[in-house]
Amino acid sequence: MWSHLWQRIAAFIEDDCGDNFEPMAIDLFQRHFELNESYRRYVKALGIAPNAIQRWQDIPAAPAGAFKEFDLSCCDVAACSHVFHSSGTTQANASKHWMDSDALSLYELSLRCGYDLALRHQAGGLPIWAMMPRPEDAPHSSLSHMLETLAAQRWFWGDWHRLADAIDAVDSPVVIFGTGFAFVSLFEAFPTRCWKLPAGSVLVNTGGFKGRTREEPRDRFYGSMRDRFGVPDKACLSEYGMSEMASQFYSGGELGQFRAPRWLRTRVIDPLTGDDAAQGSAGLLRHYDLANWNSVCAIQTQDLGISCGEGFRLLGRAPEAQVRGCSLAVEELWNRG
C-alpha cells in the first residue's frame, strides 16, 4: 500500500520531478501514524486527528529524545536490518534509529543525492577520505555508514601518522570528511605541522565534539582547518546531520548557512511558545525529512539556530540545563546509563 509513496519520494529525491513536498510529507505522516505505534500514541495524546493535518508544518514533531526511550519504527524492530545510534552517550541511552530495507534504501539514496547536490560543482567525482571508524568497527554509526555509501576510498581513525603521511603524498584533489574530534586530534598529534592539499580539495567537518574532552571555538577550528591544510576558506565545509535523520545539510565555512535539499525542510521554533521563532531570532531546529521512511518525518531537535534565507545558521547544541545550583548535571547522570 505504501510502495507508491516510497517510489514518489525516491523519485523526488533523485530528480526534481515536479512533485510537491507537502502532499508527500502529509502522506508520510499518515504512514507513520498508522504503522508506528509509539508515534501514533503521541499524536493521539496531543489530541490531533490524523486527517486534520493539512500543511507540512502541522505534522507533530517527535522530540529527538524519544529515539532514546522508544522504538520509533513502523515495523517490528526485529525485521530491521540496521539500527543507527547517536554518539557521545552510553549504549543504554543512545538514540536508536531503526531501518528496514526500504528505509535503508531511501536513506542511502538521500545521502548520495544530498552530497551530489551540495558538492557536485565543487568536488564532484573526487575521491573521498574518511577520518572516522570503518563501518565494520562502528556498525551503529550513521556517519560511518554514510561514508561507506559515498564510497570513501581511504579510512583513518586513530593512526594520525598514517593520515599525515597520506596527506603529504597525495598529488590530486580529495574530499576529506572528518568529525571535529578527529580534526582536532590530528592537529594535536602534529602541533606545528602544516600540509598543502592539492588545489580543489575539500574538507568537510561533520561536527561531533559531543562526549569528548575537548571543545574548540568554531572560529579557531575553521582557521586551523584552513591554515593547516593549506586550503581556501571556501574549501572548508560543514555537514550537519543526526542519527535520527536520514538526510543531511551542508554549509560552507565557519559562519556558513546550512542549506537543505528539496526533500528536507526546517522550522525554527521558540520553545517558550512552541511556535515559530520571530524572523532573525534564535530557536530550536525542527526538521521535516521525507527520507525518514521507518521512523517519523518531523523531529524536534535541541539544536539552536537562526532562520536565514533558504536555510539556517547553526548556533550549536543547546547545552544541558545550565548548572546553577548544586544539582548533579543531568548529562552526567544520563551517562551513567
Next chain:
Amino acid sequence: MEPGVIERAASSLRDVRRDFIAAYRPTGAHDRIIHAIEDAAALWSDPDFAVRRKAQKNSGTFPMAMVQVSLDGLLPSLTTDRLRALIRTEAPDLSRSPSLVGHVIAGNTPLIGWTSVLRALLIGSASLVKAPSSGQGCWLEYLVQTLKIVAPEVAAMISVLFWRGGDERLDRALCGAVDRLAVYGNDRTVRAHEELAKGRVLGYGHRVSTAFVLKGADIRTAAKGLATDVLVYDQGGCLSPHTIFVEGDFACALEFGALLSEAMDESVFGHSAVSSSMVRASKVREARELCRFSDVDRSWEGDALRWTTIASPRIGFRISPTYGVVHVRPFVRERVFESLDIVKGKLQGAAIASRSEEDTFQFGVQLSQFGVFYTCAPGELQAPPFEWRQNGISVLRSLID
C-alpha cells in the same frame, strides 16, 4: 584580576587571624566567634535588619521568598548551644585548625557560601572566598556586612573576591595560598582544584535528592511540602527532589501526582527562570512531550512551563531536567535500593512523609545505608540546619583532619 591580589589577600588574612587569636587567646577567640555567629543570626531574624532589607531588594538569582525557606532552617541552628555542641562532637582540639581556608563557590544555591565560611570561622580559621561574578555572590557580601556590625574583628577574617571560574592562573594562586580548600560546583570544577591542591580539597560535587511518601502519610500535607521542595531554587539545588516515590501501586502514585500538581499550582513560589531561557524551556517542553509517547505515564502541566508532574508506573529514580519537572513513581520498601540504584553515591537528601516518627526514623536508617545523610519532613529539604553533613562530609572535622 592578577594572582598577586589573591596572594596578598591570603597573607593579610593570615596576619589578621594570628592577631585575633593572640588578642583573645584561643578559648576566648572561639567564644567571640560563636557569639558573633549567634548575634548575626539574630539580626537576620529581624525583618527590619538593614542588610536583610537590602537582600529583599537584591537577592541574586532567586527571589528572597525562596532564600527565606533556607534561612528558616539555618538561622535557628546558629545558637551558642548548638555551635558548642558541634565543636565538642567534631572538633574538640581546635589548636590543629588550619590558619586559612579557601572556598570556591561556583554558581551554587544562595546560602552555600554562608555555611562554608561559618564552618571555617567556627574552628577559628580565616576564609578566602572565590565568589561567582554574578548571581549568588551578593549573599557572601551580606554575611560579611552583618559580621562587621556584630564583630568587625571576626568579619576581618573573611575576604571575598570575585572572578570568573576557569582561570587556571587564579585558581592555582588560590590553591597555593590556602591550607584547606572547600570546592562547591560540578564534578569537573572539583577535579580541577583537586589537581591543583592535592590532598587539601574538600570536594562538594553535584548531587540530587528525592522524597518518599510512605503508606499512611498525610498525603495532602506531604504534597504541599514537596511542592515547596521542588519549586524553590527552580529545582536546581542538590537538595531538590527529582523523583518522588510513593509507597504502593501506580494508583497511589497517580493520586499523589494529582495532589502535588494542585499544590504546585497554588504555591507562592511562582518565580521561574524557565521563562527567561530558551534552553531551559526546551528541556521542560521535551520532558512533557516525551511523556505523551507513553501509554501509561500521566502528566500535569502548570502554566508557562512553571511546573510539570509526570507520574509513571516504572520503577526507579528518574533524573529531571529540573525547572519544576518532577517524577512521581511507585515503590515497595523492600526494593528501595533498587529504585535508587542509578543515583548511587550521588544522592544528597530525602524528604520522608510517613504516618509516625518511628516509621520515618526506621526508613531514614534504611536510607542512611545507601549514603543519604540528610532526611527531613516534606517542605524542609531546602532548609537544612547548620549541622547537616553535605555530601556526607563531616561539618568541622573534615577541615581539620
